[in-house]
Amino acid sequence: MALLHVSITADDPERVSRFLANLLGGQALPFPPFPDSWIAFAAQDDGTAIEVYPLTHRLKAGSQTITCEAGRPDAGATFAHVAVASTLDRSEILRIGAAEGWVTRICNRGPFECVEIWLEDRLLVEVLDAAMQRDYAQGMTAQNWRAMFGLG
Secondary structure (H helix, E strand, O other): OEEEEEEEEEOOHHHHHHHHHHHHOOEEEEOOOOOOOEEEEOOOOOOOEEEEEEOOEEEEEOOOOEEEEEOOOOOOOOOOEEEEEOOOOHHHHHHHHHHOOOOEEEEEOOOOEEEEEEEOOOEEEEEEOHHHHHHHHHHOOHHHHHHHHOOO
């Protein structure tokens, strides 16, 4: 298993994202799918990234995919999540997530698909099989992010 990206929260997501991008030798860009959020891409531009969300928002398991809502995180919600690469195929990932009784489903993130597994129906882990990892590596670059969201 390999770590692909991680998310954190901050009082000032833009400032924190720019700082992290500087440390990573990469670049910080807005994260348009969620209000007031930013993403710091690493220099190698291979999808390695740190997403930074405001403390005033929280991530929830919506009916079809993740949703963002206003409000400080509570015991049942946080914007922190992780994306991991797995050697298992999507059917096996779905099977073992469902066996735990947790929300487990395939979701489209635009440049890639993933299996959302909500640990304890509270904490999001995005799991990518080999095909999903290929799409992630091709789509999750700073250059593609700029094009996808018209960021110049």
